[in-house]
Amino acid sequence: MTAASQKPQLSLDARLGLDRYEIDAEQSHIAVDHDKCKTCTTRPCLVCCPAIVYRWTDERVAVAYENCLECGTCQIACDHGGRGAITWHIPAGGFGIAFRYG
Amino acid sequence: MERFDVIVVGAGPAGATAGRALAQAGLNVLVVERAATPGAKNVSGGLLYSRAVAEVYPEFWKHAPIERAIAAHQIVMLGEHTSTALDFRSAQAATPPFNAFSVLRAKLDPWLATQAEEAGASLISGVNVDALLVENGRVVGIQAGPDQIGADVVVVAEGTAGLLLKQAGLRGPHNPHDVSLGVKEVIALPPDVIEERFQCDAETGAAYTLVGSTGGVEGGGFIYTNKASLSVGVVVKIDSLYASGRHPHEILDAFKAHPLVQRLVRGGEVVEYSAQTVHRGGFHLATQLVGDGYVVAGSAARLLVNNVLTLRGMDFAITSAVEAAQAILQARFAGSYTAATLGNYVERLKATSIYQDWRTFKDAYGLMENPRLFSLYPDLAGEVLERLLTADTKPGSKALGALSEALKGKASWLTLSQDMLQIARGMVL
Numbered sequence A: 001m002t003a004a005s006q007k008p009q010l011s012l013d014a015r016l017g018l019d020r021y022e023i024d025a026e027q028s029h030i031a032v033d034h035d036k037c038k039t040c041t042t043r044p045c046l047v048c049c050p051a052i053v054y055r056w057t058d059e060r061v062a063v064a065y066e067n068c069l070e071c072g073t074c075q076i077a078c079d080h081g082g083r084g085a086i087t088w089h090i091p092a093g094g095f096g097i098a099f100r101y102g
Numbered sequence B: 001m002e003r004f005d006v007i008v009v010g011a012g013p014a015g016a017t018a019g020r021a022l023a024q025a026g027l028n029v030l031v032v033e034r035a036a037t038p039g040a041k042n043v044s045g046g047l048l049y050s051r052a053v054a055e056v057y058p059e060f061w062k063h064a065p066i067e068r069a070i071a072a073h074q075i076v077m078l079g080e081h082t083s084t085a086l087d088f089r090s091a092q093a094a095t096p097p098f099n100a101f102s103v104l105r106a107k108l109d110p111w112l113a114t115q116a117e118e119a120g121a122s123l124i125s126g127v128n129v130d131a132l133l134v135e136n137g138r139v140v141g142i143q144a145g146p147d148q149i150g151a152d153v154v155v156v157a158e159g160t161a162g163l164l165l166k167q168a169g170l171r172g173p174h175n176p177h178d179v180s181l182g183v184k185e186v187i188a189l190p191p192d193v194i195e196e197r198f199q200c201d202a203e204t205g206a207a208y209t210l211v212g213s214t215g216g217v218e219g220g221g222f223i224y225t226n227k228a229s230l231s232v233g234v235v236v237k238i239d240s241l242y243a244s245g246r247h248p249h250e251i252l253d254a255f256k257a258h259p260l261v262q263r264l265v266r267g268g269e270v271v272e273y274s275a276q277t278v279h280r281g282g283f284h285l286a287t288q289l290v291g292d293g294y295v296v297a298g299s300a301a302r303l304l305v306n307n308v309l310t311l312r313g314m315d316f317a318i319t320s321a322v323e324a325a326q327a328i329l330q331a332r333f334a335g336s337y338t339a340a341t342l343g344n345y346v347e348r349l350k351a352t353s354i355y356q357d358w359r360t361f362k363d364a365y366g367l368m369e370n371p372r373l374f375s376l377y378p379d380l381a382g383e384v385l386e387r388l389l390t391a392d393t394k395p396g397s398k399a400l401g402a403l404s405e406a407l408k409g410k411a412s413w414l415t416l417s418q419d420m421l422q423i424a425r426g427m428v429l
């Protein structure tokens, strides 16, 4: 195999850029109880999300909900490996990710 | 309050099929789907096992948007720099009633939903069911935005997340040990390249199931051929994932960087990145299937057969929906929709062959808890073969000697034989 035939891996942002979203600019479908995070030492939300929606910034979790792929992992991970701070709702009707292949 | 005979939550394979079956029987059915178009929220690896599905949708391959008939299965153990494969091909799987088809959900689900509509069901898409309406412990309808809609019985077919059941207190918690995350890419490739690379023709395709190369995280990878693309992904257990500290997309990237996978996806263009959770399918994990005024079908009830080599959620969803619909019709005849009258669903389901398969493979779940299956053995298989196949300048040894060499410092013979017994119990005996 030649190096030329090998395309480099896409960055996560580039990959998310390929997806189609109907973004709800009004409201986030993910609520985080930041007080609970204060005692969370494991922070599995930062690791598990396939879209890295959760980042630790300024001593709290910042949530880029607009990138959410709606997989459901963060809720399970935070409930069990974290402090149960996440309440994940489904986005308002018709909003959110819209897979073209799935 | 507006009323229907039956309300179905979700238009995935389970919901669409339940809607169709009940509408065919003349009931007034409403199917509510949160995606603007059915399928737009749904992800699967993509193998639709066809036998059970054809009983519900006769000769569906002539009409439904399927991709390729899977006539070749490769079971591969990926070591760090090796791959050891079992290559199974069946000419029979390329002719009716086939075995499995690759599918893409954004195409399949709208077709299924159309079948329900053509049978007379009403479908509303782009609308969330916000809650199940419960009165005195009985489900009496749904809340959707400002609207309350009543029904004799509600079919809950909301998929793996099961948020409505959770909110209504009708299921136990999800455990990260029992749920896996799948991350997937659809990679476009011209059909002729796919056919040459995967040794198939215009109608048929190949499925790769790969164990190992998930960096020790419990799980595996898949590569399925579609008409003009590949479905490529990894499925990893959530507890193992966060213990690993690695991001899901990094595990996918490492998998794609394995020399074998690299060769198969080479030159392709990623056109979509997606993710979804799936229960690992344990027989013991099923949620309660019926209660007063409701039944649960498909993956919302955690119905899934997973014997490591095959993952059957879509056909199980379809089968369960048919049995749920039949039980509802029977309850209707009896004139009441209680847990007792609807309980017939459970009996009917137990009589299906897919349910029997589910029981048969109940010991395979233990396998998925064995970390050596994902980290040690794929490498070991490669190492043993490497020792046997490499003409070294040092003297070689027979298979047992090679295995003994490869095992050194990694596992004892006792552990190995116990694991082999476990594999045998799960899959062979």
Ligand SMILES: Cc1cc2nc3c(=O)[nH]c(=O)nc-3n(C[C@H](O)[C@H](O)[C@H](O)COP(=O)(O)OP(=O)(O)OC[C@H]3O[C@@H](n4cnc5c(N)ncnc54)[C@H](O)[C@@H]3O)c2cc1C
Pocket: A090, B009, B010, B011, B012, B013, B014, B015, B032, B033, B034, B035, B038, B039, B041, B042, B043, B044, B045, B046, B047, B048, B049, B127, B128, B129, B130, B157, B158, B159, B160, B164, B181, B182, B183, B184, B233, B235, B276, B277, B278, B297, B298, B299, B300, B304, B311, B312, B313, B314, B315, B317
């Ligand atoms: C990575 C991965 C790979 C898989 N590979 C395979 C495979 O190769 N073969 C196979 O057979 N199975 C596979 N599965 C499993 C399979 O996808 C599921 O078992 C199957 O989709 C279950 O069908 P369902 O109808 O029960 O649920 P779903 O397909 O999840 O459908 C649920 C529907 O309900 C809708 N919904 C949810 N909540 C609401 C609400 N509140 N209001 C309105 N609508 C709602 C959703 O939008 C969705 O359309 C895989 C799963 C994953 C995650």
Ligand code: SF4
Pocket: A032, A036, A037, A038, A040, A041, A042, A043, A044, A045, A046, A061, A077, A078, A079, A081, A082, A083, A084, A085, A086
């Ligand atoms: S895992 Fe949950 S509790 Fe912990 S930091 Fe993340 S959101 Fe907060």
Ligand code: SF4
Pocket: A048, A049, A050, A051, A052, A053, A067, A068, A069, A070, A071, A072, A073, A074, A075, A088, B275
């Ligand atoms: S649902 Fe999935 S993609 Fe969305 S935030 Fe949670 S983990 Fe990330």
